[in-house]
Amino acid sequence: MSDIQESTGRRRLTRGGFLGASAAAFGGIALAGCGSTKRRASHVLGAVKTRASKTDVDGFVRLSQLVAGVEKLPREHAAAYLNALDAAGLELSPLHLVQMGGFADGSGPKTLDELQQSAFYRKPGARKSAEAVASVWWSGMVPTAKGDKVVTFLDALAWRAQPWAEPFTECLGATGAWAKPGRI
Amino acid sequence: MSDEIRADVIVVGAGISGALAATELARQGVKVAMLEAGPRVNRAEAVQTQRQSTIRGLPEAAYPDVPYAPRPQTLDPKFYYVQDGPENFGSIYERRVGGTTWHWLGTTLRLQPHDFKLHSTYGVGVDWPIAYDELEPWYVKAEHEIGVSGVDSPDLGAPRSAPYPMPPIPQSYLDQQWSNAAKKIGLRVVSTPQGRNSVPRDGRPACCGNNNCIPICPIGAKYDGSVHVAKAEKLGVQIVSPAIVRSVEVTNSGVTVEFLRPDGSRNTATAKTLVLAAHAIETPKLMLLSKGSAHPRGLGNDHDLVGRYLMDHPTQLSWALSPMPVYPYRGPLATSGIEMLRDGDFRRKRGAFRIEIGNDGWSWPVGDQPTQAAEQAKSGDIGKQGFTDLRNRLARHVRLASLVEPLPDSENRVQLADEVDAMGIPRPRLSYRTGDYAMAGLRKAIETHQRLFEALGATEIHHWDGPQGAGHVMGTCRMGSDPSSSVVDAQLRVHGKPNCFVLGSSVYPSVGTANPTLTIGALALRAVPTIKASLAG
Numbered sequence: 237m238s239d240i241q242e243s244t245g246r247r248r249l250t251r252g253g254f255l256g257a258s259a260a261a262f263g264g265i266a267l268a269g270c271g272s273t274k275r276r277a278s279h280v281l282g283a284v285k286t287r288a289s290k291t292d293v294d295g296f297v298r299l300s301q302l303v304a305g306v307e308k309l310p311r312e313h314a315a316a317y318l319n320a321l322d323a324a325g326l327e328l329s330p331l332h333l334v335q336m337g338g339f340a341d342g343s344g345p346k347t348l349d350e351l352q353q354s355a356f357y358r359k360p361g362a363r364k365s366a367e368a369v370a371s372v373w374w375s376g377m378v379p380t381a382k383g384d385k386v387v388t389f390l391d392a393l394a395w396r397a398q399p400w401a402e403p404f405t406e407c408l409g410a411t412g413a414w415a416k417p418g419r420i
Numbered sequence: 421m422s423d424e425i426r427a428d429v430i431v432v433g434a435g436i437s438g439a440l441a442a443t444e445l446a447r448q449g450v451k452v453a454m455l456e457a458g459p460r461v462n463r464a465e466a467v468q469t470q471r472q473s474t475i476r477g478l479p480e481a482a483y484p485d486v487p488y489a490p491r492p493q494t495l496d497p498k499f500y501y502v503q504d505g506p507e508n509f510g511s512i513y514e515r516r517v518g519g520t521t522w523h524w525l526g527t528t529l530r531l532q533p534h535d536f537k538l539h540s541t542y543g544v545g546v547d548w549p550i551a552y553d554e555l556e557p558w559y560v561k562a563e564h565e566i567g568v569s570g571v572d573s574p575d576l577g578a579p580r581s582a583p584y585p586m587p588p589i590p591q592s593y594l595d596q597q598w599s600n601a602a603k604k605i606g607l608r609v610v611s612t613p614q615g616r617n618s619v620p621r622d623g624r625p626a627c628c629g630n631n632n633c634i635p636i637c638p639i640g641a642k643y644d645g646s647v648h649v650a651k652a653e654k655l656g657v658q659i660v661s662p663a664i665v666r667s668v669e670v671t672n673s674g675v676t677v678e679f680l681r682p683d684g685s686r687n688t689a690t691a692k693t694l695v696l697a698a699h700a701i702e703t704p705k706l707m708l709l710s711k712g713s714a715h716p717r718g719l720g721n722d723h724d725l726v727g728r729y730l731m732d733h734p735t736q737l738s739w740a741l742s743p744m745p746v747y748p749y750r751g752p753l754a755t756s757g758i759e760m761l762r763d764g765d766f767r768r769k770r771g772a773f774r775i776e777i778g779n780d781g782w783s784w785p786v787g788d789q790p791t792q793a794a795e796q797a798k799s800g801d802i803g804k805q806g807f808t809d810l811r812n813r814l815a816r817h818v819r820l821a822s823l824v825e826p827l828p829d830s831e832n833r834v835q836l837a838d839e840v841d842a843m844g845i846p847r848p849r850l851s852y853r854t855g856d857y858a859m860a861g862l863r864k865a866i867e868t869h870q871r872l873f874e875a876l877g878a879t880e881i882h883h884w885d886g887p888q889g890a891g892h893v894m895g896t897c898r899m900g901s902d903p904s905s906s907v908v909d910a911q912l913r914v915h916g917k918p919n920c921f922v923l924g925s926s927v928y929p930s931v932g933t934a935n936p937t938l939t940i941g942a943l944a945l946r947a948v949p950t951i952k953a954s955l956a957g
Contacts, residue, residue, distance in 0.1 A: 408629030412590035414751030
């Protein structure tokens, strides 16, 4: 068994299958198989109850820009991500990172290096909390008591990591566009 | 609710084989009714369902379960199947209008001449009662009905009497890099014939590279069984869905089909001729359930053969990191393969295989890009550097899958389980083992994958430990000349039942290495004249 298999405990699968988190049913989304990517910003899955304050959410976005490594974030998902992570039972909630790290008032670290060298980042659970923040932005999925849940498909930042492609289900372009080299 | 359905021909199952036959019969003026256990599929809703799933690459991710027509699930091999061992059978299928072609890859390779004569050529397995030449004209017709894009020459070991209906789907940039590597070790990468439009055709658009053939083509460029269901309906074929067939009774004077609606109400359909086209698990299950006075051991089961010789293409999955960007995750999920390993004298000792080159990166073994990104973040590689690392790795993902030929084994079988589904119908009980012949082929596939990866200069090479299911459920109602060793004859008639036919991959005596759908279509079309002739008897 390969190292990847061992690390994730995957088992025998059929074509196209992989062992992700258990599936769950989620709120409706608008989509089209061959639609314009310009519509993506409006694709927010499900209703979001905002428990964190606007200041907290703004601070969470500042933290997220550092840990996700992306300046321009689809902010409309920030509250959903923050609330889900706050409810996920992490040893240290990202909300605490926001508040302890000075992200709420904008006085906090301006780079990931500064964050990782700060005193509060050495607190138990801080590193895992930051990684969880990057994870939700990159994947568009949040942990819940019933398994992972999709907040957004098209706004998952993972798609931006492949500028040579489109999110699957979206049209790439004219027939044969895949025959040419991409760009990174 | 009570329905009384009367037709010349009742078709059970609205997948590709049933829909092709129904359409062709209707074109010839035959009154046909199709009964399908599952629901219809709305393409846009199915894409929506897939996007909302956290396991989006699964074949069934786009199709919600329905309690009245349960189907197997990838991640829970005992969800519907009752697995009797020694191994779990891993391949699944769909029960809905259009059938399993909703999530087929779209590969439309033909079987090769020796695939039909395995025993007489190599001394193993069994021969088909028909030869390649007899099926060739029907391959041509199936390619036109499905709409196949392909390269006419080379013929991939299957001589052609007519060109493909459409020019080939362009090979990916990734394929071109594989081609360069393969040449170094004497292998050749060739374009894969595919049931997807390279140009607009038959009211469907050309492929625009959604990279989502499994579980669903969002735009309908890839053929699926719903295409011919719609054609059949326009020709007057009655589609009855959901209609869960509970049993059938076949006499020389006619057939009676008992089916249930999801509310449990019982209904009847009658006809002169019956066509069973419910794929290689549901068809034998229904035949075993049908213990009427005309066939007390089950339909076609006088010799205890229904359900035996269950097969798949055990698949070796391998993946690695290319030294240079190859830009995966674009285009159809596969556009090329290595087909020169499908025949040879080695078949006396081990299974042949074909190598499918994936355009889907590491989606199959590891998960889709968001899932991979989440895993990377949890490993601590985050921030701008982490995002750059993610990009550089995704650009270099390569994947190979070899579909290996097994030998038919009578102990691999479908039986009726004691456990029942929500409608009170016994679930399928499966006995299955891969077998030494296929295992030897799988080992050879690993060796070949390793050589290919090394020729490419790949790193982080992984070979899955054990076979994957290909999603190719085959065997179980084998075709043959001798009623004591087969269920249907060369015309796909159940032995001794001139007005009862079986369509689909269940009739395969052996399976070669070609993905089965094109041959399913060719066999179904070839059976139509005999089905029609049965009405005159």
